[in-house]
Amino acid sequence: MAITVIHAGMLTTVQDLGRRGHRAAGVPLGGAMDAMAMRVVNLLVGNAEDAAVLEFTLTGPELVFTADTTIALGGGDFGAGPLWQPVRVCAGECVKFGAARTGCRGYLAVAGGLDIPVVLGGRGTYLRAQIGGWEGRALRVGDVLRAEGAARQVAGRWHIDERILPPYSETPKVRIVRGAQAPEFDGTLTTAVFKLTAKSDRMGVRLVGPALTRRVARELVSSSVVPGTVQVPPDGQPIVLMADAQTIGGYPQIAHVISVDLPLVAQLRPGDTLRFREVTLEAAHQLILDRERALALLREGLAQKIL
Amino acid sequence: MTLTPLGDSAVVVALGCGLDEAGLRRVRGVAEALERDRPAGVVEIVPAFASVTVYYDVTQVGGYERLCREIEVRAERVETDDWWRAARLIEIPVCYGGYGGADLAEVAARAGLSADDVVALHTGGDYLVQAIGFAPGFAYLGGLPEKIHTPRRTTPRTAVPAGTVGIGGAQTGVYPLMTPGGWNLIGRTPVLLFDAGRNEPALLRVGDRVKFRAINAEELAAWR
Numbered sequence: 001m002a003i004t005v006i007h008a009g010m011l012t013t014v015q016d017l018g019r020r021g022h023r024a025a026g027v028p029l030g031g032a033m034d035a036m037a038m039r040v041v042n043l044l045v046g047n048a049e050d051a052a053v054l055e056f057t058l059t060g061p062e063l064v065f066t067a068d069t070t071i072a073l074g075g076g077d078f079g080a081g082p083l084w085q086p087v088r089v090c091a092g093e094c095v096k097f098g099a100a101r102t103g104c105r106g107y108l109a110v111a112g113g114l115d116i117p118v119v120l121g122g123r124g125t126y127l128r129a130q131i132g133g134w135e136g137r138a139l140r141v142g143d144v145l146r147a148e149g150a151a152r153q154v155a156g157r158w159h160i161d162e163r164i165l166p167p168y169s170e171t172p173k174v175r176i177v178r179g180a181q182a183p184e185f186d187g188t189l190t191t192a193v194f195k196l197t198a199k200s201d202r203m204g205v206r207l208v209g210p211a212l213t214r215r216v217a218r219e220l221v222s223s224s225v226v227p228g229t230v231q232v233p234p235d236g237q238p239i240v241l242m243a244d245a246q247t248i249g250g251y252p253q254i255a256h257v258i259s260v261d262l263p264l265v266a267q268l269r270p271g272d273t274l275r276f277r278e279v280t281l282e283a284a285h286q287l288i289l290d291r292e293r294a295l296a297l298l299r300e301g302l303a304q305k306i307l
Numbered sequence: 308m309t310l311t312p313l314g315d316s317a318v319v320v321a322l323g324c325g326l327d328e329a330g331l332r333r334v335r336g337v338a339e340a341l342e343r344d345r346p347a348g349v350v351e352i353v354p355a356f357a358s359v360t361v362y363y364d365v366t367q368v369g370g371y372e373r374l375c376r377e378i379e380v381r382a383e384r385v386e387t388d389d390w391w392r393a394a395r396l397i398e399i400p401v402c403y404g405g406y407g408g409a410d411l412a413e414v415a416a417r418a419g420l421s422a423d424d425v426v427a428l429h430t431g432g433d434y435l436v437q438a439i440g441f442a443p444g445f446a447y448l449g450g451l452p453e454k455i456h457t458p459r460r461t462t463p464r465t466a467v468p469a470g471t472v473g474i475g476g477a478q479t480g481v482y483p484l485m486t487p488g489g490w491n492l493i494g495r496t497p498v499l500l501f502d503a504g505r506n507e508p509a510l511l512r513v514g515d516r517v518k519f520r521a522i523n524a525e526e527l528a529a530w531r
């Protein structure tokens with residue numbers, strides 16, 4: 001089964017759950033910006049959660065399928081069909097995604113997963129180093145991707161319980177845990193409203209709001225950063241590091257967005273606003289455990305319904 | 308030794324050591340010890356500067372406090388000498404000045420030196436890899452002679468080509484990929500610091516010693 005790209009969309013890349021084991025060589029985790037959406041759409045077509053999917057941004061692609069198969073769409077709504085359920089597509093069918101109606105990033109999983117070679121432990125596209133994914137780059141018109149699986153038999157009519165999904169919003173409250181330099185700042189981070197700027201990408205989203213001023217002038221030795229790290233450059237406008245963020249950074253770390261809320265940030269568009277709310281590390285851990293339990297239940301439930 | 312959470316999926320083990328040979332020996336030793344005997348749920352161990360970052364999967368860890376204790380126990384009984392005997396010396400050829408080193412004259416002027424003096428000082432240094440990061444294969448090198456410490460540029464360049472050698476504050480290094488950069492550019496190397504096709508993609512590891520050697524433009528062009 002093949003998928004031909006008729007229009008590429010603004011930035012359409014192959015993504016997965018990221019690369020593990022290469023951060024010592026400076027290789028970022030990478031993978032889907034909204035990893036939760038990506039995992040759910042994979043489960044909905046009977047794939048392993050980390051199978052390669054397409055991630056598209058603000059404007060989606062137009063794709064033609066050469067054989068019958070099953071797909072699932074999730075994340076932002078790009079107007080190409082229902083989200084969060086398996087959808088049958090027939091040979092020769094064109095699936096056309098438009099501009100994002102909600103969210104910023106859409107995901108398409110196809111039964112069997114995209115057939116993409118593993119580079120450094122992952123199938124995701126790392127644009128900055130031009131590795132992984134489809135030739136290390138975003139998709140272009142004329143690219144032809146292969147997928148392994150045939151169409152799935154889907155039993156009955158049902159919907160997943162959408163409470164499993166992150167509470168997507170254009171004005172989300174995003175939970176954080178404290179960063180190493182949090183005591184060097186006042187409380188502005190958790191009282192102000194921040195707006196997402198257009199200078200945002202898979203490495204990080206740049207916010208504007210009241211400047212965060214550090215009370216200490218001391219320059220820091222660079223140290224590890226992770227997706228979710230909120231760093232504050234000298235201009236006081238915070239940057240939330242995302243999937244393709246470097247592994248080491250030199251700016252003060254005021255906070256880290258908790259893992260379960262990173263999808264909320266991944267789905268913001270330029271102009272959307274967010275607020276931060278602090279939680280404890282224990283709470284952040286518990287939320288991950290809760291999410292994984294919910295995903296395990298979904299996985300079990302779907303095993304009966306997708307053959 | 309202090310452990311500080313880095314978000315909800317990693318913890319930074321700060322060893323409080325210097326970034327000289329002895330300090331990096333300890334950093335590397337702790338990383339190796341954790342690698343050899345990983346506590347449950349640990350997914351990645353990354354040495355950098357005077358610390359080791361331990362990435363974990365909270366669903367596989369028997370509690371965060373317990374993970375921290377397990378890390379401490381391993382870090383405290385580190386044997387480092389075996390590793391240090393295997394530390395490597397890596398030579399990096401550099402064509403100084405010219406199109407790859409647009410800021411060489413400025414670095415020299417700022418230090419009150421000639422461009423040749425800057426090259427002599429830069430190649431005379433004995434550098435230690437303190438961390439790999441910022442970009443794949445990028446090595447933070449300590450050991451830059453103080454006379455040529457140069458503050459970062461006030462306006463970073465939007466694209467610095469791969470292989471460019473720069474000075475940023477007290478550090479020097481090589482850009483492994485084309486990236487934005489705020490360092491002062493002094494030269495260019497034909498050696499690949501990062502190659503995803505290699506068995507070990509990054510040329511350098513934390514704790515390696517590095518020497519720079521001057522080559523001319525013909526040698527740079529002919530390098531393969």
